[in-house]
Amino acid sequence: MEMKKGTLRQVLLITDGCSNHGEDPIAMAALAREHGITINVIGILEENSPEYHQKGLREVEEIALSGGGVSQIVYTTQLSQTVQMVTKKGMTQTIHGVINSELQQILGKESTIEDLPPEKRGEVMEVVDDLGETMDLELIILVDASGSMEKKLATVQESLIDLSISLNSRIGYNQFALFAFPGKRDETELLIDWTPKLNSLTQAFTKISSGGITPTGPAIKAAINEFTNRRSRRRLITGDEEEYSEGSGF
Amino acid sequence: MKKNTPKGQVSKLNSGDIISGKWHRNEYSIIRELGSGATGTVYLASGKGGKVAVKTGHDSMAIISEVNVLKHFSRVQGRILGPSLIDVDDYVMNGRQVPFYVMEYLKGDSLFQFMKNHSEEWAGILLVQLLTDLSMLHRAGWVFGDLKPDNLLVVGPPSRIRWIDVGGTTQIGRSIKEYTEFFDRGYWGMGTRKAEPSYDLFSACMIMVNLAFPSRFEKKKDGRQQLKEVIRSNPLLANYQSILFKGLYGKYQSAEEMRNDLVSSLNNKGRFKVSAPSQTSSGASRRSVHKKIKKKKKRAMMFETVLLGSFLFIVYLFYLISQSM
Numbered sequence: 001m002e003m004k005k006g007t008l009r010q011v012l013l014i015t016d017g018c019s020n021h022g023e024d025p026i027a028m029a030a031l032a033r034e035h036g037i038t039i040n041v042i043g044i045l046e047e048n049s050p051e052y053h054q055k056g057l058r059e060v061e062e063i064a065l066s067g068g069g070v071s072q073i074v075y076t077t078q079l080s081q082t083v084q085m086v087t088k089k090g091m092t093q094t095i096h097g098v099i100n101s102e103l104q105q106i107l108g109k110e111s112t113i114e115d116l117p118p119e120k121r122g123e124v125m126e127v128v129d130d131l132g133e134t135m136d137l138e139l140i141i142l143v144d145a146s147g148s149m150e151k152k153l154a155t156v157q158e159s160l161i162d163l164s165i166s167l168n169s170r171i172g173y174n175q176f177a178l179f180a181f182p183g184k185r186d187e188t189e190l191l192i193d194w195t196p197k198l199n200s201l202t203q204a205f206t207k208i209s210s211g212g213i214t215p216t217g218p219a220i221k222a223a224i225n226e227f228t229n230r231r232s233r234r235r236l237i238t239g240d241e242e243e244y245s246e247g248s249g250f
Numbered sequence: 251m252k253k254n255t256p257k258g259q260v261s262k263l264n265s266g267d268i269i270s271g272k273w274h275r276n277e278y279s280i281i282r283e284l285g286s287g288a289t290g291t292v293y294l295a296s297g298k299g300g301k302v303a304v305k306t307g308h309d310s311m312a313i314i315s316e317v318n319v320l321k322h323f324s325r326v327q328g329r330i331l332g333p334s335l336i337d338v339d340d341y342v343m344n345g346r347q348v349p350f351y352v353m354e355y356l357k358g359d360s361l362f363q364f365m366k367n368h369s370e371e372w373a374g375i376l377l378v379q380l381l382t383d384l385s386m387l388h389r390a391g392w393v394f395g396d397l398k399p400d401n402l403l404v405v406g407p408p409s410r411i412r413w414i415d416v417g418g419t420t421q422i423g424r425s426i427k428e429y430t431e432f433f434d435r436g437y438w439g440m441g442t443r444k445a446e447p448s449y450d451l452f453s454a455c456m457i458m459v460n461l462a463f464p465s466r467f468e469k470k471k472d473g474r475q476q477l478k479e480v481i482r483s484n485p486l487l488a489n490y491q492s493i494l495f496k497g498l499y500g501k502y503q504s505a506e507e508m509r510n511d512l513v514s515s516l517n518n519k520g521r522f523k524v525s526a527p528s529q530t531s532s533g534a535s536r537r538s539v540h541k542k543i544k545k546k547k548k549r550a551m552m553f554e555t556v557l558l559g560s561f562l563f564i565v566y567l568f569y570l571i572s573q574s575m
Binding site for chain 2: 170
């Protein structure tokens with residue numbers, strides 16, 4: 001099976017609760033998926049407020065489900081390892097999804113990797129692993145900066161630097177952008193523009209003033225816009241750089 | 251995507267459950283759970299050929315990846331490094347297809363159990379054994395990745411360290427597939443997560459640190475300085491100080507280089523002569539260094555013994571004959 005190497009476009013949403021402003025984040029995640037963007041979500045738990053969790057937990061799972069991504073709920077202490085694990089899993093899952101849809105074109109509607117005998121599956125998985133390692137990645141990180149997150153932002157920052165170590169150990173090329181929601185003036189604020197490394201974070205979070213609303217839906221929408229603008233901008237510069245996106249989930 | 255099922259949806263198997271492979275039609279009867287990790291659960295089971303370890307998991311992609319690694323292992327020339335792979339299949343339970351693979355069941359002690367019943371210098375010996383295996387693996391183009399006591403077992407006698415979970419094994423040059431923070435140089439701010447031999451050597455050093463501090467500890471501000479102080483102030487670790495520093499700082503080019511340093515330090519250290527078991531163990535390490543030479547010597551000596559024996563026998567025969575005449 002051969003696949004042209006393209007760019008994986010992923011969103012990593014880090015939040016601790018329920019959205020309460022603007023568009024429905026689950027709908028926005030579904031829209032993102034139509035654009036070939038995968039939404040991965042990490043829900044940060046407060047250790048002693050079980051009731052609040054139930055609702056937040058459901059939203060976290062549903063956003064990831066409709067965004068074709070991976071979700072995980074954690075306590076702040078395990079954040080670093082979770083952030084890198086979820087991001088990598090999300091990438092693998094995206095590639096997996098593309099290969100499945102190619103398989104369906106070849107073998108018919110109901111075929112997925114899981115329907116292949118184990119030996120063949122192993123070969124396909126090697127291709128998936130290969131691509132996960134070598135494909136370029138554009139990652140938009142959306143950080144919930146509503147009031148309750150204030151104390152956790154230091155840990156979030158640390159985990160993002162750690163994520164950068166992991167992703168920059170890959171063979172493929174990386175670009176990161178970081179948004180906070182709500183921002184100072186707008187629902188979403190760009191904190192760090194596209195950059196290959198995330199070690200310049202130290203100043204970023206101090207600019208945030210934690211607000212009362214949690215506009216998760218608008219934040220996902222902003223990420224979609226950023227991806228589409230970036231692509232059209234790049235097309236203007238390079239002529240026509242073919243990207244691996246239309247139709248197949250990228 | 252239908253694979254988007256959250257963790258833990260595969261129901262646990264119970265003792266007495268029988269799973270049967272959809273493709274190869276082999277049956278395995280579950281005896282008990284051996285352990286569970288990030289990608290699935292390992293069970294002790296009995297199959298056609300006796301006791302085996304069966305791993306099943308919710309994350310089919312991860313399971314297949316691990317199988318691929320195990321397959322590569324069997325190709326590492328001559329020596330068995332990880333557990334050998336016996337079968338790969340799916341079973342169906344409650345209408346759901348669950349992937350699993352079957353490995354050789356290794357019986358032994360965890361590193362900590364073993365060290366409880368053995369003298370201190372065994373820590374060094376086990377590390378030498380580990381480095382021997384790592385050097386084979388690295389030469390074959392792989393890095394272990396998630397090296398930690400939980401993924402190791404001491405089998406025997408003769409006591410020998412073995413790998414039980416090879417899920418983190420990564421091709422050299424790629425990014426480490428799986429890691430555990432305490433053993434990860436990225437976490438301590440001391441390097442990348444690129445799969446290269448020095449990544450494993452860092453973890454190997456941290457295994458030693460973990461043996462001295464079984465409950466581990468968390469990183470403070472400056473990880474590098476913190477580890478330095480920890481090693482200097484602990485009697486077990488201070489013994490190996492220079493080797494550990496070199497390993498942690500990525501100064502060793504290969505596992506062999508670190509192994510050789512460790513072996514000569516085990517040979518030279520007078521302090522290990524005190525207790526009885528230590529003598530046998532430092533002997534064991536010396537034996538492994540000079541294995542080849544010794545083997546040759548041994549053969550020569552045997553030859554000499556046989557020669558001398560037969561000579562004496564002939565003389566004795568002559569003596570008997572002369573007596574009886």
